[in-house]
Amino acid sequence: MRAAVLHEIGQDKLEVLDDVEAVGFGPGKVRIRVRATGLCHSDLSAMNGVLPQPAPFVPGHEGAGEILEVGEGVRHLQAGDRVVVCWLPACGACPACRRGQTELCLAGFMNAGTPNYKRPGGDLFGFAGTGTFTEEVVVDAGCAVPIPDDVPFDIAALIGCGVTTGLGAALNTADVEAGSSVAVIGCGGVGISAIQGARLRGAAEIVAVDPVPARREAALKFGASRAVSPDELPDAKQQVTGGEGFD
Ligand SMILES: NC(=O)c1ccc[n+]([C@@H]2O[C@H](COP(=O)([O-])OP(=O)(O)OC[C@H]3O[C@@H](n4cnc5c(N)ncnc54)[C@H](O)[C@@H]3O)[C@@H](O)[C@H]2O)c1
Ligand SMILES: [Zn+2]
Ligand SMILES: [Zn+2]
Structure with a gap:
């Protein structure tokens, strides 16, 4: 074969x-x-x-x-x-x-x-x-x-694999609660499924983060409320060391 x-x-x-x-x-x-x-x-x-x-x-x-x-x-x-x-x-x-x-x-x-x-x-x-x-x-x-x-x-x-991993991440690992805010970093097979899991649980805000425009568009179709490129995120390291916005 x-x-x-x-x-x-x-x-x-x-x-x-x-x-x-x-x-x-x-x-x-x-x-x-x-x-x-x-x-x-x-x-x-x-x-x-x-x-x-x-x-x-x-x-x-x-x-x-x-x-x-x-x-x-x-x-x-x-x-x-x-x-x-x-x-x-x-x-x-x-x-x-x-x-x-x-x-x-x-x-x-x-x-x-x-x-x-x-x-x-x-x-x-x-x-x-x-x-x-x-x-x-x-x-x-x-x-x-x-x-x-x-x-x-x-x-x-x-x-x-991908669907089970992403859904499981939202439903079991993160145990997303209704009304919560969720960020999903990387919107391929796993991320798209995590977005759907968050949506199923009734998350109020689901931010999809991916550098590829087509992936961001797909994320919006699958239930993300916003889709951004990693470049658009505030510099997390600066926030931690600067102490601002991290309370
Ligand atoms: N059970 C498990 O442990 C399990 C199961 C499946 C996949 N995985 C792992 O999960 C990861 C994702 O798998 P996949 O099949 O969804 O991959 P994928 O290639 O389909 O998707 C990855 C996405 O991440 C995006 N990306 C790349 N750099 C990024 C950055 N800096 N910030 C945000 N997004 C970025 C890519 O554009 C792409 O859309 C892989 O590391 C894979 O090995 C683990
Ligand atoms: Zn896999
Ligand atoms: Zn067992």
Whole structure:
């Protein structure tokens, strides 16, 4: 099958190869036909070495598709189910999960550190234990989250990382309250979703900060009340050292 592969950290181009095979299928696993995948900034950061990732690897961790096959013991999924690939599923068993704070799950990646693919030339890793720039991926059944039939795959794929991270930042981490003022710095996939989360919570003022005009326009469409470039912000450092405007 085909997959886009980064051979070495620091390269800026992927090679599309057609001799790649997804490995690791067995009890507790599912094989997924990837129908759509997003590009998250973390993929780029893994490619350029900012985030630790062994190479060669298949980038991509925001994916959606259909279950092709389920391993022994997998009861909640079956072939044909439409799913989102979740690279950081909640384990359901750790103390955080048991008190209902699945966003603080301590289990970590289900698959990271183990090669997810092979080809005649050797093993390949999948980014964040997944690797969705490919036609098929094998993951732990907990990494496959069913979605309704009417959610298009290209939209569902984004829920695999950017949407969940941004919404989670607003709803869980910052716990935005109705009527509050929020600044979202960086309005890409994550920031736009944080803006939507703040909007959902009824924030009174949502200031989007991004140097790219198109991103600022998008932020306004997604619910920001104001969009500014970082250049337009007051010099925060000066305010702190000067002591004014910081009470
Ligand atoms: N769960 C996680 O921990 C998690 C998940 C997803 C993404 N991330 C990280 O979150 C960050 C954002 O990811 P993304 O996919 O939304 O990236 P993105 O590239 O889609 O968006 C980043 C945005 O930041 C803007 N930006 C650049 N410099 C800026 C500055 N000085 N001030 C304000 N804005 C600036 C860019 O113009 C761009 O619109 C990345 O670092 C990514 O690795 C973390
Ligand atoms: Zn857990
Ligand atoms: Zn991501």
